[in-house]
Amino acid sequence: MDIESILKEFNVLRNRAMRSVQMVRGAKALESARKKYLGEDGMLAELDRKIAGLAEEARPLASQTAASVKEAIAQACARKLEQFALSERQNRLAEEKIDISLCGAEWRAGRRHPLIALSDDALEFFQSLGFSIILGPDIETEFYNFEALNMPPHHVARDSHPAFAVGADALLRTHLAPACVRFMLERQPPLAAICPGRVHLRQPGLDASTEIHRIEGVMAGDTIRLSDLKGVVDLFSRHLLGEEAGFRMRPVYCQFAEPCCEIDLTAPDPESDSDDPRVWENALLGGMIRPEVFENVGYDPLAVNGFWFRMDVHRLAEIRHGAAIAGALRENDVRLLRQF
Structure with a gap:
């Protein structure tokens, strides 16, 4: 070629x-x-x-x-x-062309969850009374969660605090009093502190929640009496439910507070037809701190008195909004949350 x-x-x-x-x-x-x-x-x-x-x-x-x-x-x-x-x-x-003449998607402004808003409202109230806001760890030791609060090993009082163990000497806290103990170990009286947070309790049943949001407080000084606790509860009940609110105290046992009382709150129910239009709802637990606790934190029990109290945020929501609404708030249904 x-x-x-x-x-x-x-x-x-x-x-x-x-x-x-x-x-x-x-x-x-x-x-x-x-x-x-x-x-x-x-x-x-x-x-x-x-x-x-x-x-x-x-x-x-x-x-x-x-x-x-x-x-x-x-x-x-x-x-x-x-x-x-x-x-x-x-x-x-x-x-994929976008028609800019169409109305845009509606964006709703975010807001606090009603339970968080209720907790923040309570904290602001106690701050106005002079309480300091404190925090504590979710994982506590046996000493802070039990022994410092007059619950030695093998004591029957520990049965009311079924805890989740996470180590040889570590557990998820069953109440917020350990944070108050830590605060008292660092400070000398007079003092007043309020602690918000979660506690973890082993609950029977598949529907039971193991996580509870609580608020606990402590006040200590040389002239603190049970009447001071009553005064704080009276002011808080009026703040929560209005000026017509009332409270009553019923004695109950507590290992680190004596005397100790369950505290019921009430407010007039305008829709009730009974002669006494009041419905009593258990809301708080509180009492005078035992001398053994003051000894464990280094205070002189003969010179220092004090009281402790606690409340469940969800229980406060039931009292303010009703049990049905408070129960639904846990489900986080956006249609309900938008109404708050």
Whole structure:
């Protein structure tokens, strides 16, 4: 084969490949055309092998022509692929076009959960009385959770605090009094502190919650009496339920407070038809701190008196909003939360 014939074949192959590339209608068809002409077993490779049969002085020109044809076909394939990509992008943008004349999505402002708002309201009230807000760790030791509060090992009082053990001497706190103990170990009386947080109790039943949100407080000094606790409860009940609110105290046993009382709150029910339109709801537990606790924190029990109290935030919500609503608040139904 002479040089003129092979150059003519290269020219025919280039023209045919250009027409084929221009006529394809998709990326897959384009890839098939590229392999047909530029693949290892393609038409250009087959024509390249004929160069070896040319005279030695004609081979450089044939090789240059082959490289030129290969580059032209490759560039044509690349341009066609860019056209397909651009067309696909334009089609996708047309399908995803946003009609700016439509009303936008409504965004509702976030707000505090009603239980959190109630807890914050109570903390602000106690701050106004001079209480300091303190925090404590969720994981406590046996000493802070039990022994410092007059509950030595194997004491029956620990049965009322079923705890989750997380180590040899570590457990999830069952009340917030340990935080009050830590505060008293760091401070000398007079003092007043309020502690919000979670406590963890092992509860029977699948529906029982093991996590309870509480608020506990302590006040200590040389002249603190049970009447001071009654005064604090009276002010808090009026703040929570209004000026017509009342309270009553019923004696109950507590290992680290004596005397200790369950405290019921009430407010007049305008919808009640009875002669006494009051419904009493248990809300707090509190009493005078025992001398053993003061000894454990380094106070002189003959010179220092004090009281302790606690309340469940969910119980306060039941009293303020009703049991049905307070129970539903735990489910975090947005339709209900938007009403607060």
